[in-house]
Amino acid sequence: MRSLAEFLELLPPLPLPAEMRAWDAAAVKLGLPEVLLMENAARAAFDVLRAYRPHLAGQTVWLFMGSGNNGGDAACLARHLLDAGARPLVLHTKALGAYKGVTAKHLRIARSVGVPFAPLARHDWQEPPDILVDGLLGTGFNGELRPTLRTIVERINQLVPSRFVLALDIPSGLNGTSGRPSPVAVRATATVSFAAAKPGLILPWARPWTGRLHVRAIGIPAVTRDACPCGAYLLDGRCLRALPGLPENSYKNSFGHALVLGGAPGLSGAAHLAARAALRAGAGLVTAAAPAAALADIKSGWPEIMTLALTGPGAHQWPDSVSEALQELCARCTALVAGPGMGRGEDAARFLEALLNLSQRPPTVFDADALMLLARRPALLEQLTERDILTPHPGEAAALLACSTSEIQAARPAALARLCSRCAGVVVLKGAGTLVGQSGAPLLVSPYDVPQLAMGGSGDVLAGCLGGLLARGDGADLPSLGVAGVGVALHALAGRLCAATWPERGNRASELADALPKVRTGLTYATTDQIRQEVLPWPE
Structure with missing residues (x-):
């Protein structure tokens, strides 16, 4: 490791x-x-x-x-x-x-x-x-x-x-x-x-x-x-060198299995984007689990996304407990992504609590609705482990800290430190100049401000990207703070690739997800100079 x-x-x-x-x-x-x-x-x-x-x-x-x-x-x-x-x-x-x-x-x-x-x-x-x-x-x-x-x-x-x-x-x-x-x-x-x-x-x-x-x-x-x-480090394209080259004699299980839990009916696009991004980040297998009525839309024509129907009080609701089939799937999976399009109803809240009580829960990315549900039940934050990753945008961070979004933006490093003190997991405070931190660890600072990321679904792509990296064998060799850092840089650089085609914005989140595997092709590691073309100048 x-x-x-x-x-x-x-x-x-x-x-x-x-x-x-x-x-x-x-x-x-x-x-x-x-x-x-x-x-x-x-x-x-x-x-x-x-x-x-x-x-x-x-x-x-x-x-x-x-x-x-x-x-x-x-x-x-x-x-x-x-x-x-x-x-x-x-x-x-x-x-x-x-x-x-x-x-x-x-x-x-x-x-x-x-x-x-x-x-x-x-x-x-x-x-x-x-x-x-x-x-x-x-x-x-x-x-x-x-x-x-x-x-x-x-x-x-x-x-x-x-x-x-x-x-x-x-x-x-x-x-x-x-x-x-x-x-x-x-x-x-x-x-x-x-x-x-x-x-x-x-x-x-x-x-x-x-x-x-x-x-x-x-x-x-x-x-x-x-x-x-020092207490802070620059999080740019150089961090992608933490990911090794592709192994020889590999097969699908060599790259892990990511499970996406999200996509309630009417919100299925978010879960599709997360699952799509997990595949684009290199996960060998991706399954989406959601209420039965949402599964067709989550697949959205992607046969590579496997599905598991979760039976709740109704076809549109989350179950109150984690079924035996889902427990077995969680045990096989190497990473979870919880929250994209999950919804914020009481059924989703009960299901999330049941998920956190699992004895064999793999490293989990908590995003979007899962964060808002955690904000309503802050005691659940104590059940997060150092392998988990939370990805709040400023509004979600404000909900978790019971303050205003303007307060978060006025003092982002301080807000991140407060979030890290609430749980053992890694926290990604999204936005221009994304910050990544964990209690007791140095701060990672992204230098990127990419307008092509400022759209609906971008956060779902980041969550899926992180889930895919966590699931992969090479991603699992990194501590979660490192995985979060790599994912943030990969996501930002994918946005910059989109900017080449859509310099005035107009790209879709699905196109952002599809750009993820192209980033490493553009950032070869033969020389430092090739990496410098994509990052800030550094001592020569």
Whole structure:
């Protein structure tokens, strides 16, 4: 079995500000001078800037120098710009004699080689430069911008449409954890993040401020990063490397058996999509179990979807208990998907409770109506195991936490943490920038915002995809947190494949499901560069 630690090794880390400081401190403790790390950061920023502006000679550059280490990065970068023939001017926010530590060292070096400095408070903005470099605030910024800094940020943004703006590590005013402005942030053309991206930088809503994100190494050793693990990881196409190639001499049972429990009459499309996605995700066998009246619509012309009629008080209702036939099927299956189109009536609630009481229940994906039923009977959450996966969208998360959807969206990581504290299972908080978590485990953050996923049935496809991965032999070799992460990335990248055909939306959920097996064909693993085409840039 691939352990969670092995799975996380496939993913780029997303250190919080405090964790980044721990990396820096550990590197210095090893003997790497902090002045060298700042030199490396400035050189990395220079290389990114030169990629956009190869002809720097004669270009005027204003570098905004804050009071912290980002200010030191700006001062050091100014020296490289001067050597390249540019005309840099460092605009400092406090008296030069007040700078301390490594920032003061680079300030002195820059001044000694002829870099001009001027107080920002007395600067004349009448003749804007060709390039602006934002070194005002770093990733440690929290709270709200002071009025003076807010004014500076707003003046920088007035120049953005006609000037190139490079942010060092993070655009000033952007929260490195939430990715939200506080209340405004520099609108950078490009951002160079040092050593690793920070969680807020990769969230979709941060892009209007970060511009194109570049992550560049600055010499922090891998042993240092391993000794100071961070609490969040980037969940992009690289995680699909956790799935091995197809085994030789395989047959249908090699890839598991997924059981979909959903699709009450009138809601059968959801169960069909989940079953279809489970097949497209690679499950060897898929059975849908539902009230008898819904089965024909669940199959919907797909003979590959096997069915089991569940006999309730009526042909349209769920039974009050789990029949012997269903118990035997559950014992044979390697994964369940419960909830798509199940309905929210009392018959469905009683059936779900009976299902949770099974002694031999395989790993289960709880989605859609099953989540709403669990919200009505929260005590049932205690029966979930660490192998189970819950997939709430913000509205379902709000029901589970007895709060409003706006509260969920205002603090998504905190909402996810609360959900994880309620049960032992993995929780997938869906939406742009999907979050995946489990109590005691690191947070997985998806960078994707795919409009082609925003439609009815998309969540059913994700649930079925997760069920198919859980059912498969290679999926079962991963802990459920890893399976959930792989499924979220696979689902998002399938949406991006749909975007190639339907760039203005209009694709159906069934087409999203059918795109799932094509993703791995497009993401070959011969070289890292081929994967980078589908994900964010990373250290080179």
